[in-house]
Amino acid sequence: MVEFQSRYHEQRTTRSAGLSRGMASFSTVLLITAVLGHRRGLIETTAFFWVLGIVALLAAFALLLSGFAFSRLWKFGDRGGHDLTAGALLGLVVLAPFGFVAYQIATLPMLRDISTDTEVPPALTAAVSLRTPAMNSLELPSAGERALQAQAYPLVAGRRYDLSLDRVLESVSAVLGRQGWEVVVPPPAAEQAIGEVDIEAVARTFILALPSDVAIRLVDDGDSTFVDMRSASRYGRHDLGDNAERITAFLTALDQEIAAQAGTATTATPEQ
Known part of the structure; x- marks a missing residue:
């Protein structure tokens, strides 16, 4: 037993x-x-x-x-x-x-749509037709969401470059070409850029390949050019900081690209 x-x-x-x-x-x-x-x-x-x-x-x-x-x-x-x-x-x-x-x-704050301009974010026109009902809807951020973003991601800010629109567009196109993103609204040729240029792409996270829609807006302001950017996750209520990281990394690379192409006379001013 x-x-x-x-x-x-x-x-x-x-x-x-x-x-x-x-x-x-x-x-x-x-x-x-x-x-x-x-x-x-x-x-x-x-x-x-x-x-x-x-x-x-x-x-x-x-x-x-x-x-x-x-x-x-x-x-x-x-x-x-x-x-x-x-x-x-x-x-x-x-x-x-x-x-x-x-x-x-x-x-981290529960955000899924990050923009350098929270009042008038760059438009994601093409993304609307690419999103299904199972994905997040594209909406303007609420006052609470804008406050959360400002507190959590102070480095997410647009840029003003003391260069013409066509020169900034050339640098944006160069940086964009190195990202490996799927461009759905490509930039025009630099000589054809007038007034405002809107670019859209689909970016994916490094490991899980989760998609986010990205918009880049360039606005001609005479002797300078404004650059704003937006990144919005297609899935999930929380982006885990991915969108803010994507924007800051892209704009940092753009600062370096413009400095290399135009020299130290060029200024990159964060726009608050």
Whole structure:
């Protein structure tokens, strides 16, 4: 009878540890497959979010099972330490990105549409026809959203360059060509630029390839040119700071491009 109980305990512990390892391994493979599939356009974004939810649940259950297996090992001296350790480590690795996202949600403002000009943002005319009902709608930011953006992202500001519109457009086109974005409203030739130029593109996040619509507006002001930019996420209530980072990175690259092309006589003034 004692021998039977010992074998029963060992079987239960081995099963829990093995399930932990198997579930964690499956969640890892599923996560990698889903990310690669979404990046290649094989998985629709809404379905991709559901898969990510399943991945998180599997990894969490793997941790719970490894904890249960460890308690059996601690109390009864049963076997299964290698499997529960592998399950716990893989589960933690899979859940780490979800934990980082949770931290960003807790520390960053809930915004999904960022612009250097919050009063009159650059228009996303082409993006309206590209968005489906499942995607975020394009709306003007509320007063509360404008205040949140100003507080959280003070570096998101337009530029005024002491150069003609055509020269600034050449630099914008050069920077845009290095981004790898899908341009849906291309810039005109520099010699054809008059008054105001509007450019639209679709940018994607580096790892998950989540899409955002981007608008760049250039306005001729005589001896200078104003540049404003907007980036709006297609999915999710929270952009995790991605849109602000995209705008500041692009405008910083534009500052450097114009300085390299025009020399130190050119000024780049942030417009508040």
